[in-house]
Amino acid sequence: MTELWQGLTRAIELIIALDSEVMTIAGRSLAFAATSCSIATLIFLPLGSLIHFNRFYGKRVLINITQTLYSMPTVAVGLFVFVFISNAGPFGNLGLLFTPAAIVIGQTLLVSPVITGLTISALSGVDKAVTETAISLGANRIQATALVVREARFAILAALIMGFGRAISEVGLSLMVGGNIKGFTRTITTAISLETSKGDLELSLALGMILMFLALVINISLNRIQHRKE
């Protein structure tokens, strides 16, 4: 118990003193998660919109599969990416393994079902009469689609924040394809894993508190967005 208390006290000191190692790791985690979420947004938000606005055979099945993939294990995604970018894999010659790029690719894949699926849910939540009203007012297909996306903006933003939360909190994927290399691919979660196994509870707790703080910020943002929607 004493050890835990000492660890907590030291952790707070590290945060207040803006310890360079703690801040660097936290900054790197934020950068990886933000980059992967931005890329996923650029690709999978339009994809989710396309799925929502078009009728095609197997649409329901596709949505069900997407929603199932929300809980895809991070190590499964890590393994998948590893197979492709390892030296023996089809993209082995690119030398991506154990680089930040590998983590970003993995996290992008990890959050893609969340962003795609929640975008579809967000758009489905918009009253169908909005589209009809827009069309009756002379909007073409693109203008009507843009209006529906605008109407769903708060729910879509919530989807992006959810994706960001999943990216920043994952550990298995970063360990497998990032290699937890100090000063290069070490993130908050992989650092916690390593430092805890080494017995350095102070650094682990400090990083854990930062991670929890980020989770709190995400939660407050979600609530505020929800409140604005209401």
Add this chain to the structure above:
Amino acid sequence: MALLKATGLSKEYEKRPVLKKMNLAIEGGEVLAFIGPTGSGKTTLIRILDLLEAPTSGRINFNEIDVTHNKHARLEARRMMSYVQQKPVVFSMNVYDSVACGLKWRHEKSDLIKRKVDDALALVSMSDYRTRNARTLSGGETQRVAIARALVTEPEILFLDEPTANLDPISTSKVEQVIRDVIREKKVAVVMATHDMVQGQQLATRIGVLLDGELMQVGSPDEIFGSPVTQKVAEFVGIENMLPGTVIKHEDNLLTIDVDGSHVQAVSGHLTGDCVYVLIRPEDITFSLSKEVTSARNILHGAITGLTPMGPLMRVEIDCGFPLIGLVTRNSAGDLGLETGRYIYASFKAAATRVIRRWV
């Protein structure tokens, strides 16, 4: 030249007919109301005419151009129409931006948008609400904003689907006044669907009666409410006295009709032996305690079987060999001392009746 012409228009949902072989022409600037009970196909008809839905069969011409299926022609035509839904949705933006949407989609210049939106909001008395979040408006205010949003694009034809169906009496009155102002000030054809016959009668220059997906009769309000062409239309427009009978005498279009052994005289061209319904509007019947000398050819004697207050009026049912329903003011009912069981005289003119064929 008709502004909008529908030919042989039919619509089916899962092989269930909703509209049946409908022909219709809408002239520029006219006010046409479709009346009919819930589920008669009014909304479907409006949506098809507004090109939101395609008909199962038939053709729609707008300004003589066939717009039934051509995607580009439909968008062009739709940009000259506007539609206000029964429960209009407002967008998550302020009133001004919500009304301006249609103009922005047409890539109008911002100064023109401002002028037109201001004019439209003034027309519906919503100028003070321009910065309000449209989602915070009441039902009546939302309806008025929806009308402004529909009018701001200066359509040639405005479709209104049950414009006051979900509103309280005060909001209804305000929206009806807005519609009157629109009809008076704008050179726009207004096509509305309503189950409120009084509203249709007050606002429209022409009325179409829609029953079970069929356009049963189109005509002026006087024609529809005074001379319904079928039993179904007569029942729908509230002609409570529909007396089944047989023409027993025809003399210079003055018919004597046997109704359950009593004789009723009516003006019509039917022939002796024809099975008919005699239609008499309750407000065309006069009641008296004694047999007065009047120009009315029909004077019937009977006992009062029911008295029902209806606001300032009293609905009087008498049995004069057949049931007959009339209306008197409540003051007159008091003066006459009307009460159940009392015998009174009911009189009505032969010219006040309408005779339609009864298929047996």
